[in-house]
Amino acid sequence: MYEAVIGLEVHLHLKTRTKAFCGCEAEYFGQAPNTHTCPVCLGLPGSLPVPNRKAVEFGLKLALALGSRVPERLLFHRKNYFYPDLPKNYQISQYDLPLGQGGSLPLGGRAVRIKRLHLEEDAGKSLHLEGRTLLDLNRAGSPLIELVTEPDLHTPEEARLFLQRIQALVQTLGISEASPEEGKLRADVNVSLRRPGEGLGTKVEIKNLNSFKSVQRALEYEIRRQTEILRRGERVKQATLGFEEGSGKTYPMRTKEEEADYRYFPEPDLPPVPLPRAWLQEIRASLPELPWEKEARYQGLGIKPQDAEVLAYTPALARFLDQALALGEASPQALANWLLADVAGLLRERGLALEETRLTPKALARLVALFERGEVTSRVAKTLLPELLEGQDPEALVRERGLRVVADEGALRRVVAEVLAAMPEAAESVRQGKLKALEALLGQVMRRTRGQAKPEVVRRLLLEALGVG
Ligand SMILES: [Zn+2]
Structure with a gap:
């Protein structure tokens, strides 16, 4: 038997009014493409980012709620990679000094450890239509929290439950709608199998899961797939996979970039943001x-x-x-x-x-x-x-x-007498010990009192009237 070892990477859209580093409105869902953009989030030369204080505050709320350690100052890094919907060719993110490190979320009587959480900006969206690719940059530059767990989860069900709890937490904190259907909560999962007590096996990553159900199904499929490989005595290959909803199967996406490929370096346009302890105290005190x-x-x-x-x-x-x-x-x-x-x-x-x-x-x-x-x-x-x-x-x-309980036993006794007279056969059955017939009599009294009599009282009055019990 193998044990699954699962870790999650959750992306949460923050509910700020404006984007992470510019003044564009961050609520783009359902809006016309490219209407929420400016030189900063389009990555035009000469434009300069300004950190959104609210986004930092929201990130801190989550970090403090989870009991994560928060650094003295916030550092931003550039994560470099080319992607058509990333106009700057880098993403402003955080690297070695994230917004929060450590902490945990309670689940099923234990604590799922949090590795880190950091603040970053989202990319835009590519729409593939009839052989063409269109770009919508409304999402580019929206504030995101990326939260990474330690590999503390062991079943697909647990992974789903963890995500639901994170969703409940950020909704309670009022920092994110965390609605997967609007892409405001997305998850990557990693999973490996091992024999209990042994070291970690080779893990694969499944990217861009956009519903709780997909997370569970993708993990179920992947655990079955890896179990079969190991049973055949073969090795699991490290891979980055996608998940196809229709077939319920995972498929290889691309070889994973190594961290060095991103060439992280400190964002020269953003000086470190001090995080005064007094501000943290204030935020902590404001947590619901x-x-x-x-x-x-x-x-x-x-x-x-x-x-x-x-x-x-x-x-x-x-x-x-x-x-x-x-x-x-x-x-x-x-x-x-x-x-x-x-x-x-x-x-x-x-x-x-x-x-x-x-x-x-x-x-x-x-x-x-x-x-x-x-x-x-x-x-x-x-x-x-x-x-x-x-x-x-x-x-x-x-x-x-006039729906109050008929508490007047005299009135109820009269109804009982009427019902017994109207249903002599049922009454006789009960007298002969066939208590099943009592239900029919009871039902009739309840109907005649429009459900306003207490069934236990009616039952007692019926048995008394029949001289039974
Ligand atoms: Zn903008």
């Missing part, structure tokens, strides 16, 4: 509650560990839950159940995101509280949920439609 801190807090409130984890790492749900909890009306676990089961199920059914509905934390908290206080049955509460998505107030609905 991080997902793993949220997870611990939710558990402390009595939310089941598994639910606490899902909620804490889904920023939209966590925000909603926190607002609902702040009202103090419903219990934390009940809110968690409703959010993760009923609300999530209804949203899935309708293909909507939570923020696309008019459901408010207050409305959900009130509905859950009505149910928890025993004022409405779970069935009634569930039937009201779709209307809450339309922005309705649960208490008003319950009041207007």
Whole structure:
């Protein structure tokens, strides 16, 4: 048996208003080609870059959240290579003194170590159309964080989970939308196999994976491929691979440049940027509650560990839950159940995101509280949920439609008597010990009370009336 050793390289687009080294607007998604460019990001001679303070601040937020070491000053390097969509023929990046070194991200009860994270600019885009190649340089010069992990992951599933957690973290920090579908989160993965306890095997790199699913599928395929090679007694060749979505297979891309090929040298147009410790303190103090801190807090409130984890790492749900909890009306676990089961199920059914509905934390908290206080049955509460998505107030609905639990046992006994008279055969079956028939009677009473009776009360009254139990 072989063990997979996986490392990730994640590219995150920072949500700054302007690009990394010029004043062009950084939000280019869906815009007409080459409308967000200027002499600096087009690499015209004589133009000079100016570092974007916000991009540095965003990068520092991530570094501090992950517990990475931050240098005294920020150095930029040129990474030289030729590519048609890289007009300067070099990329401003960082080399031996990155924005952050070390640190870790919690995953499944352990820590995945971070090797480094650095700030760099993105390249433009080549569009290959009908035998021609067109260039769109709107993306050129947008600020990116490249985050590299140590090879601490061991399964494709873990790699996917790690990316989802990084996504949740940067969304919580408000520094990146990290939407793979808009190319704002891209990943390269490297993977090698070894027998447990042995040294690292030869690794291959798979480049430009643009969805969580591709990361998982590419790794699954590559682990199978390498396992077969090793079983045949052959060696895995070091390679840079691409991944084809359609076939689900990896393919060789190009031989990997050696670091020396990039001829890194200090960017002469950018002096080092000092990173005063007071500024770091300020940024650290401004960090919001991080997902793993949220997870611990939710558990402390009595939310089941598994639910606490899902909620804490889904920023939209966590925000909603926190607002609902702040009202103090419903219990934390009940809110968690409703959010993760009923609300999530209804949203899935309708293909909507939570923020696309008019459901408010207050409305959900009130509905859950009505149910928890025993004022409405779970069935009634569930039937009201779709209307809450339309922005309705649960208490008003319950009041207007008279949906409160029928707590008057006298009234319920009368319904029970009616049902028993209407269904004599079922009643007789139950008297003879066939308790299955009880469900039919129960269902009938529930229908006649429009779901407003508590099933356990109805069951007890039925058994009493039948002289059973
Ligand atoms: Zn520009």
